[in-house]
Amino acid sequence: MKSNTRNLYLIPYVLWILLFVVAPILLILYYSFFDIEGQFTLGNYKKFFTPVYLRMTLSSFWYAFLITAFSLIIAYPTAYLLTKTKHKQLWLLLIILPTWINLLLKAYAFLGIFGTFGFANSFLELIGIGRKQLLFTDFSFVFVSVYIFIPFMVLPIYNALEKLNPSLVDAARDLGASWWTTFRRVVFPLTLDGVKSGCQAVFIPALSLFMITRLIAGNRVITLGTAIEQHFLVTQDWGMGSTIAVFLIIAMAIIMVATGNRK
Template sequence: MKKKLLNGPYLAWMLLFAIAPLFIVVWYALTAEIGGERSFSLANLQRVFEPIYLRVIWHSLKLAVISTFLCFLLGYPAALILASRPFRRRTILVVLIVLPMWMNFLARTYAWLSLLEKNGVINSVLAFLGLPALNILYTDAAVVLGMVYNFLPFMILPIYSVLYKIDHSQIEAAQDLGATPLITFQRVIFPQSLAGALSGVVMVFMPAMTTFVISRLLGGGQYTLIGNLIEQQFLTTYDWGFGSALSLFLMALLIVMGGLLMRSRGDNEGGLW
């Protein structure tokens, strides 16, 4: 009964701000304006599969996968270190990881703009040390850097939250039974952290796949990623039908990829779904 009482607002919220917009997106995607009236049409969806747009989607996918992989590579050890610290220091570290997120995402991305530029902070320091300049602004590398920087906490935190719940006596038992640190990690720690790792992967992959601000600012507008393409349809071209079709395709892609990831896990604990 208590539960029901609490459900109401959420239900209303979801209906208004998730379900209804979703239906609007589907409606726009599946209709086209012919002679002043919108009627059913698959033209918008068909257009998504034209080579030029598939190329944009492929490029977005590539950057998102690279960013997610790098986040995992950096985030997993960070979570391990975090989970192994004594309580007080751990809290400080967690705060340090979360701290940048208190600042506006856009402001932080703008900051990279002046850090990375030709006569920017990083190159001034490199020049002072007699090292060659780093010119990565407005390249794929800068976009990936921006994504990894912005989304890394989303990888670290879920992994950390499962790692630190692992019963330490299991690790001691493995060591008592003669397992090397590597075997302990492989057979005891890693399998138990999988749920968190998958949550992290999904939570990084989704924003990386849909971003349009990072690619515009750090990519110098030379990258039409799928996020930019969708934004363009709504704000410049007013082709809501095609914009919705692209969004729908993107949602389907994310659901399929998320589903595959989750299925590969087998169990159902600590995850996002």
């Protein structure tokens, strides 16, 4: 009797898993073995290991690394200071609020700010540096991405810091540890899980963002995501696109395992 009801709930859910989780991944894998004419081939994989694609993969990882590193550097102190403020919940809400606004609108705002006569350039002129080409450079790409990802980095670190027992910090200080030693030996190791999940939440999307590269970086920065979008929607070479997607999935799995929390 009981096993009957159990099976009934499983039917629609497992159907969903098979159709929209398992099937799409298998299809990507399947398509990666076909060329643009629909012939079975291993050529896509051969092509992926040519310098052109390897360099693209490397630069994509480099940008994702830069974006993650900068977000972490900015977000950790922010999260730390947030836990010390009076109205924590309100400030936290204010950090989260921008994430509810469509990413494209935020990217679009930077088209104006970084434009030739925009706010950033007027500021640069004011402090005597003079106008610079900001839009369509790798700087603007990294800046906008960091801007977008900061809240996603702050949130898990904030949660980890909140869970930290404050008496541990007091104990370390009582035993004569300096502020820096306390941070390095007590606070940071205990919030490492938050840092890891923050990095995970930033690094994987940073590999695959294509709308920001298209809007902000022109075609100067090509990430794995941009390449996939290009192959699927512009050149219609689904085989090559799927091959890159397969490598992106592998990279994702590696990152998940590397930053996974062992429980």
